[in-house]
Amino acid sequence: MILGVIADDFTGATDVAGMLVGAGMRTVQVIGVPEGPMPEADAVVVALKTRTCPPAEAVAQSLAALHALRAAGARQIYFKYCSTFDSTPQGNIGPVADALMDALGTDLAIACPAFPDNGRTVFRGHLFVGDVLLSDSGMRQHPLTPMTDANLVRVLQPQTRRRVGLLAQPVVARGAQPVRAKLQALRTEGVGLVVADAVANEDLLTLAEACADHPLITAGSGVALGLPPAYARRGWLQPDAGSAQLTPVQGPAAVLAGSCSEATQAQVACWKAGGRTALQIDPLALAQNDRHAQDLQAKALEALARGPVLVYATADAAQVKAVQGKLGTAEAGERVERCLAELARALLGAGVRRLVVAGGESSGAVTQALGLQQLRIGAPICPGVPWTQGLWEGQPLWLALKSGNFGGPDFFAEALQQAGVAL
Ligand code: ADP
Numbered sequence: 417m418i419l420g421v422i423a424d425d426f427t428g429a430t431d432v433a434g435m436l437v438g439a440g441m442r443t444v445q446v447i448g449v450p451e452g453p454m455p456e457a458d459a460v461v462v463a464l465k466t467r468t469c470p471p472a473e474a475v476a477q478s479l480a481a482l483h484a485l486r487a488a489g490a491r492q493i494y495f496k497y498c499s500t501f502d503s504t505p506q507g508n509i510g511p512v513a514d515a516l517m518d519a520l521g522t523d524l525a526i527a528c529p530a531f532p533d534n535g536r537t538v539f540r541g542h543l544f545v546g547d548v549l550l551s552d553s554g555m556r557q558h559p560l561t562p563m564t565d566a567n568l569v570r571v572l573q574p575q576t577r578r579r580v581g582l583l584a585q586p587v588v589a590r591g592a593q594p595v596r597a598k599l600q601a602l603r604t605e606g607v608g609l610v611v612a613d614a615v616a617n618e619d620l621l622t623l624a625e626a627c628a629d630h631p632l633i634t635a636g637s638g639v640a641l642g643l644p645p646a647y648a649r650r651g652w653l654q655p656d657a658g659s660a661q662l663t664p665v666q667g668p669a670a671v672l673a674g675s676c677s678e679a680t681q682a683q684v685a686c687w688k689a690g691g692r693t694a695l696q697i698d699p700l701a702l703a704q705n706d707r708h709a710q711d712l713q714a715k716a717l718e719a720l721a722r723g724p725v726l727v728y729a730t731a732d733a734a735q736v737k738a739v740q741g742k743l744g745t746a747e748a749g750e751r752v753e754r755c756l757a758e759l760a761r762a763l764l765g766a767g768v769r770r771l772v773v774a775g776g777e778s779s780g781a782v783t784q785a786l787g788l789q790q791l792r793i794g795a796p797i798c799p800g801v802p803w804t805q806g807l808w809e810g811q812p813l814w815l816a817l818k819s820g821n822f823g824g825p826d827f828f829a830e831a832l833q834q835a836g837v838a839l
Pocket of ligand 1: 676
């Protein structure tokens with residue numbers, strides 16, 4: 417194994433795995449730390465669900481993943497978080513980065529969420545989503561990790577014991593050698609975590625080349641774009657062009673949406689506008705008794721005979737706020753996630769073999785409930801979202817785990833069509 421990746425959520429894990437596969441690295445994603453041996457691959461991505469859990473739990477799980485990856489021979493460790501730097505002043509990006517650096521005995525790592533192909537760029541330490549600052553994007557109203565400051569040096573500093581510094585774009589634009597020199601200068605000044613700018617894929621390639629020998633990289637999926645070529649240049653990797661093949665499957669299809677991000681809101685609206693079956697989860701009704709969940713399940717299974725069905729909890733910021741005011745943020749989220757997980761089990765029991773899940777936490781809940789242990793990574797549906805293949809009760813299942821903010825308005829239909837579903 418060359419690279420061991422620790423991903424803080426499930427959609428993020430498939431995102432970075434897709435990036436590595438696309439650049440020719442044989443990659444397997446495992447769901448949590450496997451009890452048995454790690455799979456044989458150039459890269460193994462351990463999917464955790466640690467983005468919003470208490471920091472101590474995130475640290476413990478990340479360290480367990482680190483030990484397993486190192487025991488399997490990983491030369492380099494990559495801590496993958498969201499391209500919108502989803503975190504709170506308590507963590508979990510800072511605490512996990514600190515713990516991994518301590519365990520690896522390294523005093524410097526970059527922090528770079530940039531993913532230009534998806535409109536996430538970092539300039540002078542400020543994260544942009546498309547043309548607006550992170551703090552002006554829909555992320556300011558995220559149900560669990562609202563991002564109200566775009567200055568990543570300022571966002572990261574309260575989360576970490578280390579000093580946070582900046583590697584600005586003009587240096588990155590000059591190439592890997594000037595980047596190495598600047599990182600060394602920052603290290604001498606006592607900086608431990610370096611927010612790294614990147615506004616284009618070339619910057620990601622430069623960062624990857626400059627940091628391919630670091631024990632730890634912390635980043636979104638973007639920097640992973642440059643690692644396979646950097647490893648190949650070092651003679652560690654023989655790129656494999658056929659690494660993204662999945663076995664075709666038959667059977668009904670469904671979409672489960674637990675994300676409230678603006679992109680997912682648009683995708684739900686587009687699906688409904690196309691006259692397709694859509695059933696809405698009401699979190700307040702879920703909290704009253706079991707009837708709402710049972711009702712949704714019965715309706716979803718009945719609708720499957722007529723074509724793909726979407727079940728969604730997706731709502732706008734005002735609706736989410738109202739629900740959270742009544743139930744509390746954590747309870748609202750957990751109830752919706754439990755409902756989605758039960759729906760997924762029922763849908764697969766009824767024969768569904770192609771399933772799209774929208775939302776990082778939501779995907780984690782569904783994947784864990786299905787008891788999936790490994791995912792093979794297939795072709796991308798859009799930047800950051802590949803189809804994956806797992807085994808459910810011994811049968812192949814196609815699963816697309818979509819980060820809430822990814823994909824165009826017609827993403828659900830595009831994904832299903834790519835999986836061979838007639839619409
Ligand atoms: P994203 O990828 O957009 O961040 P996630 O699935 O990670 O999406 O997070 C969305 C969170 O919001 C989940 O915990 C989900 O259960 C919760 N949620 C979804 N719909 C609602 C709703 N209508 N009201 C309150 N919380 C909701």
